[in-house]
Amino acid sequence: MPNELSTWEVFVRSQNGIAHRHIGSVQASDSAMALQYARDVYTRRDNFVSLWVVASEHVISSAGQDLVAWFETAHDKDYRQATYYPVPQGVQHL
Amino acid sequence: MNTLERAGTSLSNYLLRLGDSALIISQQLCGWCGHAPTLEEDVALSNIALDLLGQSRLWLEYAGASMVPAQDEDDLAYRRDAHQFRNVLLVEQPNGNFADTQVRQFLFDSWHCLLLTELSSSTDTKIGAIATKARKEATYHLQHSSQWIVRLGDGSARSHRYAQRALELCADYVGELFEMDAIDLELANVGIGADMAALQPQWQAYVEQVLAAANLVYPANPIKRRGGKRGQHSELLVGVLMEMQHLARSYPGAQW
Numbered sequence: 001m002p003n004e005l006s007t008w009e010v011f012v013r014s015q016n017g018i019a020h021r022h023i024g025s026v027q028a029s030d031s032a033m034a035l036q037y038a039r040d041v042y043t044r045r046d047n048f049v050s051l052w053v054v055a056s057e058h059v060i061s062s063a064g065q066d067l068v069a070w071f072e073t074a075h076d077k078d079y080r081q082a083t084y085y086p087v088p089q090g091v092q093h094l
Numbered sequence: 095m096n097t098l099e100r101a102g103t104s105l106s107n108y109l110l111r112l113g114d115s116a117l118i119i120s121q122q123l124c125g126w127c128g129h130a131p132t133l134e135e136d137v138a139l140s141n142i143a144l145d146l147l148g149q150s151r152l153w154l155e156y157a158g159a160s161m162v163p164a165q166d167e168d169d170l171a172y173r174r175d176a177h178q179f180r181n182v183l184l185v186e187q188p189n190g191n192f193a194d195t196q197v198r199q200f201l202f203d204s205w206h207c208l209l210l211t212e213l214s215s216s217t218d219t220k221i222g223a224i225a226t227k228a229r230k231e232a233t234y235h236l237q238h239s240s241q242w243i244v245r246l247g248d249g250s251a252r253s254h255r256y257a258q259r260a261l262e263l264c265a266d267y268v269g270e271l272f273e274m275d276a277i278d279l280e281l282a283n284v285g286i287g288a289d290m291a292a293l294q295p296q297w298q299a300y301v302e303q304v305l306a307a308a309n310l311v312y313p314a315n316p317i318k319r320r321g322g323k324r325g326q327h328s329e330l331l332v333g334v335l336m337e338m339q340h341l342a343r344s345y346p347g348a349q350w
Binding site: 005026027028029032033036037039040041044 | 138
């Protein structure tokens, strides 16, 4: 049986107008069971208005090989951060 | 003679039937905690067990308050013997294999939903309020067990065989769910209780629909085993109670 299960990513929305956020994953045989399990595993203690499940295999991931080229290049460019710039004297309402 | 038996009015007996059936099937489902096929199913069954335990507390609290002298929910859950329980026999059937549990749950949930829907418009406002709350939970329980019936019945050859076998075992206990004895009739006639006999065709239609999707066949001529609602139980209930009541009986008044 376990080899017939696949993994599903679970997204929850806490109120209308707010984006769904990723909360975890479940293993299930199909989408209907995945949705039920998501309800059982993640929604029991909070108030949610909506649930999504997405088959994990459909999530396109920036895998490990991209880590340096994609993300480390931002580390030494602190001038991209607002906090890099000193606040000129006399500026109000910032 | 025990105080509980002396105090038994129709209403308190009716409430005990509701509370005891929910309590015993909850206790049974707790037996899966840590043993279900997957972690997700483990959580699901435990959630359902807790929902049913919560419902049982509400029924038993009301039952106890309607008795003279009044009893609290713990008196009723932990300090009664098997013959004083009023649960239907279906819920004391063993967990067996996973198919046995899901089939038992499916037959229970499909009946429970109809019962609670009917009771939500009871002329007794307290019963109506408890049933309205419980029905929301029961609706989900039924979705869960119905999904499993289809997957087991329409799954592998082995799961199909186990589910069909479970259905044949459990069907004998369905008759009692729709039996209307003197207490049921008395309360249904004044609008407090539910006329379950009238709802059986609706139940049968739903069950047949799910079973058709599952390639399962409802047994042709099940026996009607009954007696649970009057306190006539099998020794299976004794085993369930021994485990459920062990702590409360070994350490009277224990608290944490």
